[in-house]
Amino acid sequence: xxxxxxxxxxxxxxxxxxxxxxxxxxxxxxxxxxxxxxxxxxxxxxxxxxxxxxxxxxxxxxxxxxxxxxxxxx
Numbered sequence: 001x002x003x004x005x006x007x008x009x010x011x012x013x014x015x016x017x018x019x020x021x022x023x024x025x026x027x028x029x030x031x032x033x034x035x036x037x038x039x040x041x042x043x044x045x046x047x048x049x050x051x052x053x054x055x056x057x058x059x060x061x062x063x064x065x066x067x068x069x070x071x072x073x074x
Contacts, residue, residue: 036072040065 028034047054047061 033072037069040068040072 026033028037044061044065047056047064048058050056051058051061
């Protein structure tokens with residue numbers, strides 16, 4: 001019953017929909033997860049470029065990379 005009003009509330013009062021501010025940031029420039037994210041991005045981009053040679057649908061490379069990055073980042 002309240003689902004339609006949730007979107008309306010978010011539009012009219014956006015301050016209610018913001019997440020709490022966190023002062024703890026993850027520095028991925030020297031973290032293994034950051035290096036894994038970059039390597040997965042490069043691999044997914046190579047898969048997209050090679051999709052015609054491998055006869056893959058266009059989204060397979062990006063969806064695979066996105067799923068892995070979501071899994072790694074938690």
